[in-house]
Amino acid sequence: MKPLLTKPLLPYHASLFLLMTLTGFALSTLVDEYIILISILVVEYVILLIILLHVYDKYMKPIRKTSQTVDELVKGNYRARVHHSAGGSIGELNNKLNVLARNLSEFQIQEKVQEEQLSTLIDNTQSGLVLVDEKGYIHLVNRKFLTMFGGNAHDYQGFLYYDVLANETIHETVQDTFLYEKNMTYSFTQIIGVEKKYIEIVGAPIFNERNILKGAVLLMYDITHLKKLELMRKDFVANVSHELKTPITSITGFAETLKNGAKNDPASLDRFLTIIYDESTRMQGLIEDLLTLSKLEKDEFEITRTVVDMTQLVQEILPVVDQRAEQKGITLTTHVDDSITIQADAERIKQVMINLLTNAISYTLKDGDVNLSITDEGDTVHIQVSDNGIGIPEKAVPRIFERFYRVDKARSRNTGGTGLGLAIVKHIIEVHDGCINVESEPEKGSVFHVYLPKYDPALS
Template structure:
């Protein structure tokens, strides 16, 4: 098409010009008054030009603008609007077009919002998520997945899963989910930096509305804490069994010896009965400690806080402790500031003092000293138990609050210890919203610090 016809205004103008020239030539045949003829032609040209401009402005220009707007909408720009003032059908068309553009842009906003919401949910789920299409290409990986496997989304998205994921268990999960068209579950370990994580993977096939397989979604759960709990539980059962076995073996052994005739010898009878008695006592202590721990850990555990006077409480436990200190040749001093009171479970606080003081006495040699001080420190009551005994090495200090942990098993067993005392203390301190710490050095004694809130934190 000639370039002239692409510009309608110019084309009309050219048409108009030709029309005027043709009329001029035709009229020139009829008259020789060129001045009159010229004037008539000029007026005719002018009138036709005005009519043409009017027609152009009224119809052609709005149609051009409308067509431009439609082009923009087709390109996906839904914010475009027609502002041209028009009337009649053109105005109606413009209004409808503007309404359509508004609807489309509303729709786009809604869609964007939904997409944002979905990606927020996907990115913030606590499980890794991978979306794979039916050809094996990865379409989506979420943030958690990246934190588990490293790299960034671009290292995975758009690639075949077996090209970018080296893990055999993941391959098997995808393949079986595709093959059997049902959920597949496996678990594996994954080393992230230096941490080993236990991961459970579930592969679920995705079907379209006609039931045709369209891909698979993989969900990866970090089950490290569950595995650790399971390990702890196994360890705990093994430890309990081991601790129970020793006294029970001893009781059975000595009872058997007595039954086999030793009971007739008075001296053996006394000695063996004493051993049986001591071992049963030990067994009883162990079972009581285990019960205390399990009560403290129970979900429904409730503290019964009351007004506790630390002076009075210390007086109540001192007779037993003093006797133990005397037996061990240890000087025991106490310094409880007057009027130190707190809202706490008295019996449990007593247990803290007994356990810490018994330890201090047990792990301090002859002529040693053990000191108990109790005083306010801000909003807390500070209980300090210091000794100048054998002390604890740096690496053992971090473990002494674990159940059954004993630095020197033989020595602790001699003192009747099972390694549960400090675990109980720690639990009691924690249920009171307090904290416990220890300073110690081998051969230089140990100082245990317990801080308990003066008031019940729940009531303030």
């Protein structure tokens, strides 16, 4: 047995001595022999001591251990457990206490995980987030907000929003959200780094369970890409209208002149009708190009790939461009490596080559040279259209694939161009998983390189 005569047992010891003294007195009247009396008292002491120690070990000690564990739990240490193996009601109590401690500990872990998930979510959301209380103090700003407005969280948290945020629209959003107690949406521009960004801000009121306003959460979205798309769409509509207006004005004008008497003059009649015919053809070309582009840009647009023999393809497009080249006295030469086949949409690839060759012929002066060469480069086919024409100024090169972009508007129009040819070419090449690039020098000429994969990447 372990030495357990520690401090808490002192009162029990004292009682033991008292009891023994009383027993000694009682026995002294019955037992004459002094030595027998002492022996009885010693045996009694030992028996009582054993009983006392047993009581302490079985009841007192577990209760003390349990109480210590409860103290730990009260302090918030939910990992504390009672390890004492006690039986009976105390054992049962300890088991229940351990279950309670385990539940509390799981609850704490869950709470921590949820808290972490929430803060990860808030920090990684792609919108800026600010939490303002009903007095206007900022309680939380997330990482995205800091990338938008700069600084650290402690530059904002704990301060009044109007003291640390200079933006008037943000002030207005907070004030109106508090005033109207409903979601408010505004937008503003903000310089982030060197870029001007369009930000949409939504203020949402926060209510407590008694429906009393407790603050507002401000969400800020970067809507620059949407603004750019909107701008592009507006530009596109303006461009299309402008492109259509020119031929229509001219058709109406000449038709009116004819109607007002010019039809009686055979020379004017012929000249004006030719103009009307040319302008209608231009409009037709423009509309066809617009329809092609809109078809290519549709999400569900898919090409139909077949095995295309390049030599045969070139034979089919030559008659279309030969005549134009001849009219300008341009020498058109072609070179195609033997037996090249690719898996592609034949009609679309023809369109690419016709557009590139038409450009080469259009932007090359009389008696120039245009060459089409198709070479086998293993898994890719290299189509090269070169000319010794007017070339493209360096700063215009990145823009020539934009819709309606032309280096020289008048020259393009005179050659029947719509400004959409290269935009269409680029689209077609991209849907074939290929790429296009240009080398050009003003007054020397241009080379357009197209690289197309020979095999359908989706199948190989």
